[in-house]
Amino acid sequence: DTGVSQDPRHKxxxxxxxxxxxxxxxxxxxxLYWYRQTLGQGPEFLTYFQNEAQLEKSRLLSDRFSAExxxxxxxxxxxxxxxxxxxxxxxxxxxxxxxxxFGNGTRLTVT
Amino acid sequence: xxxxxxxxxxxxxxxAETVTLSCTxxxxxxxxxxxxxxxxxxxxxxxxxxxxxxxxxxxxENRFSVNFQKAAxxxxxxxxxxxxxxxxxxxxxxxxxxxxxxxFGKGTRLHILP
Numbered sequence: 573d574t575g576v577s578q579d580p581r582h583k584x585x586x587x588x589x590x591x592x593x594x595x596x597x598x599x600x601x602x603x604l605y606w607y608r609q610t611l612g613q614g615p616e617f618l619t620y621f622q623n624e625a626q627l628e629k630s631r632l633l634s635d636r637f638s639a640e641x642x643x644x645x646x647x648x649x650x651x652x653x654x655x656x657x658x659x660x661x662x663x664x665x666x667x668x669x670x671x672x673x674f675g676n677g678t679r680l681t682v683t
Numbered sequence: 684x685x686x687x688x689x690x691x692x693x694x695x696x697x698x699a700e701t702v703t704l705s706c707t708x709x710x711x712x713x714x715x716x717x718x719x720x721x722x723x724x725x726x727x728x729x730x731x732x733x734x735x736x737x738x739x740x741x742x743x744e745n746r747f748s749v750n751f752q753k754a755a756x757x758x759x760x761x762x763x764x765x766x767x768x769x770x771x772x773x774x775x776x777x778x779x780x781x782x783x784x785x786x787f788g789k790g791t792r793l794h795i796l797p
Contacts, residue, residue, distance in 0.1 A: 603783050612689075614774050614787035615704035615728075627782065661726055669782040670716055670735075 573597060576675035578664050584681045585654055588653030592650045593678045601673070604647050606639055607663040608632065609677070617661055622646060654682045685710045687777050689788035696765045697796050703750075704760045704791050706775030714780035717751065717758045722790075723771040731773070734758065736780075762793075770795045 577596045585591050597604050602623050607615035618637070620639045623644035633639075636654075637666055641647040661677045686709045696702035708717070719731040734742045734751050742749050745767075751757045762769055775788040 576709075605784070607785075607787075609726075614789045615785075617784065617786065620782070622782070622786060628784065663728065665728075665785070670733075670778065670780070670783055672718075672730070672778065672783060672785065676725075676727050679726075 576664055576666050578662075578671050578675035578678050580678055581676065582679045582681075584683060587654055587656060587682055589654055590650065590652045591654060592648055593662055593664075593680075595647045595649070595664030595666075595675060596648070597664070598668075598673055599645075601666035601668045602644070603667045604641055605665045605667070606647070606649050607665065609661040609663055612654065612658075618649075651680075654680075656682045658682050685712070685715075685777050685779070687775050687786050687788040689775050689791050691791045693787070693792045693794070695794040695796055696762075698765055698782050700765055701761060701763045702765055702793065704762075704773055704793070705777075706758045706760070706788055708756050708758065708777050710756070710777065712779065713772075716778040716780065718776040718778060718785075719747070719758075719760045719775045720776055720787075721748070721769075721771045722774060728774075732760065747766070766773060767795050767797065769793060775776045 579594045605620040606618040609615040621641040636652045663677045664675045715736045717734045721729045732744045746763045772790045777786045
């Protein structure tokens with residue numbers, strides 16, 4: 573399968589714990605995006621990378637959130653000191669010249 | 684900043700009938716893409732149809748077609764011969780041409796009545 577893959581598919585954590593999600597984009601795609609989606613809502617932009625450079629961050633990305641794409645390939649999204657309001661689906665997408673592909677997402681539940 | 688508005692939170696259509704989902708957007712840019720995505724309960728985002736803003740011809744993909752009115756900033760999706768498998772959330776999306784950043788609408792939940 574050469575699509576966008578995200579790991580894990582589901583994560584349940586206790587409030588206050590740190591979590592890290594991984595996204596592997598399509599190999600030749602230079603742009604990578606993170607979105608957050610809560611139930612019944614459209615995905616909200618969090619951040620995006622062009623190669624290894626993080627070019628834009630949403631105001632939704634508080635200082636507890638950090639994203640990296642160290643070698644311009646896979647990316648990680650870390651949430652520190654999770655809160656119940658962080659419970660959502662975290663979607664990753666990659667693109668090359670307008671051809672966008674989404675992963676299956678990571679569903680985070682904070683208890 | 685760009686915004687995307689979907690004014691119909693839910694819609695229902697009888698199987699085999701035609702339904703139109705509305706979308707309007709706001710932007711000051713001249714080059715962009717517009718997409719419709721389908722999101723079934725599995726939550727995978729599936730691209731339904733795309734339209735480049737510079738193209739005047741409306742995109743068509745089998746039973747799916749769009750009515751793109753650039754001056755009015757309107758981008759509606761028409762589904763013909765609706766099938767049970769079309770039931771899903773549909774998101775209208777604006778894509779910035781310079782960096783492919785997507786701005787989504789809030790979605791329209793489509794129900795197909797057998």
